[in-house]
Amino acid sequence: MDIIDTEEKPQSYFFFQLFTIITTFSSVPIVLFVFLQEPREKPESYPAFYAEFFSYFYCFLFFLWTWAYFTTCASGQTKIKNAMIGFSGGHCEKCKITKPDRAHHCSACGTCIAKMDHHCVWTNTCVGYYNYKTFLLFVGYLSLGTYTYDYLSYEYIVAPDKFNLWIALKILVYLETAIVYITTFLATALFSTHILMALINLTTIEYIKGKPFIYPFCYSEIDAAANQHHLGPAVNWLEIFGKNPLFWPIPIQHKGKEDGQFFPTVPLPNEEDYINFEKFF
Ligand SMILES: [Zn+2]
Ligand SMILES: [Zn+2]
Structure with missing residues (x-):
């Protein structure tokens, strides 16, 4: 809800x-x-x-x-x-x-x-x-x-x-068991949806406002035009979780260098930016 x-x-x-x-x-x-x-x-x-x-x-x-x-x-x-x-x-x-x-x-x-x-x-x-x-x-x-x-x-x-x-x-x-069984269904649905959305860099609000849902690994030029924040699944993941895999499973906050002010979009300014995307996060 x-x-x-x-x-x-x-x-x-x-x-x-x-x-x-x-x-x-x-x-x-x-x-x-x-x-x-x-x-x-x-x-x-x-x-x-x-x-x-x-x-x-x-x-x-x-x-x-x-x-x-x-x-x-x-x-x-x-x-x-x-x-x-x-x-x-x-x-x-x-x-x-x-x-x-x-x-x-x-x-x-x-x-x-x-x-x-x-x-x-x-x-x-x-x-x-x-x-x-x-x-x-x-x-x-x-x-x-x-x-x-x-x-x-x-x-x-x-x-x-x-x-x-x-x-x-x-x-x-x-009673508790019934609640947990319902939660199993709800949490699984929520988690799988949000993992897919994280991989295509799409928020729920942007989806509601009309940006299309794209399957993360079916990435094309047309998709990039439809959602300019979608930099490819790997980069999208790093934008949320940070560069260090050791911190990925630990529930501490990750804040990038831009602190929620700026989000890179495609096309990135330079060709090398796709390789050196770290500078954004
Ligand atoms: Zn609120
Ligand atoms: Zn306000």
């Missing part, structure tokens, strides 16, 4: 954020103290090694996506400066600034957002230039985590009577 450029007053989606935090934090004790109960008591009835391995793997993913989540929340509403002359994306009446290229005013945040993608209610902030990397990592680790949870919940779902739980706790586990 995303809100883009509406005329409403700034508004908080704290309830959605709270829901996300509560459901994600509840999943860890359920994995460790409910789903592992049966294999711990009767290892022969369950592939206990895998259950233990996957439950700790789940905790590791939980740590990563929680980190990515809070980094995304914290950096979503970074204030942007007046655009440098020549790179304007128009004037914002509300912020009284000349917007940089690809910036948009978000009514929910009440400010202009650099390379705004969409306003995400689950993080209660905007997804844009300053947090797109951590947003992708958050959704990616979350997707993988939900599959791990789905695997761990299998024994409980097929034979819940084996587990000695109070009825209220049983209902809570069912």
Whole structure:
């Protein structure tokens, strides 16, 4: 559920954020103290090694996506400066600034957002230039985590009577599991869509405003004309994740040299710029 450029007053989606935090934090004790109960008591009835391995793997993913989540929340509403002359994306009446290229005013945040993608209610902030990397990592680790949870919940779902739980706790586990199953579907869809969009350097707003979706590795001159920010999948990736692969999986912010003010477009000024694209990021 995303809100883009509406005329409403700034508004908080704290309830959605709270829901996300509560459901994600509840999943860890359920994995460790409910789903592992049966294999711990009767290892022969369950592939206990895998259950233990996957439950700790789940905790590791939980740590990563929680980190990515809070980094995304914290950096979503970074204030942007007046655009440098020549790179304007128009004037914002509300912020009284000349917007940089690809910036948009978000009514929910009440400010202009650099390379705004969409306003995400689950993080209660905007997804844009300053947090797109951590947003992708958050959704990616979350997707993988939900599959791990789905695997761990299998024994409980097929034979819940084996587990000695109070009825209220049983209902809570069912409720949490239903939410995680829905999240598996939603997070996978969101992650796969955004990875494809990252590879073609297209934001959700630009897509809504008419820029075409191109399959990342089917790149042609016509596509370049349709989306001038599309510099090829590898360069697009580096623009978001930075040059050092060691930092790609770590949920820390990546900011380029241009700080969300300027985005190179094709054709680049010189032929060598395609090889020395680092100068832009
Ligand atoms: Zn604005
Ligand atoms: Zn926003």
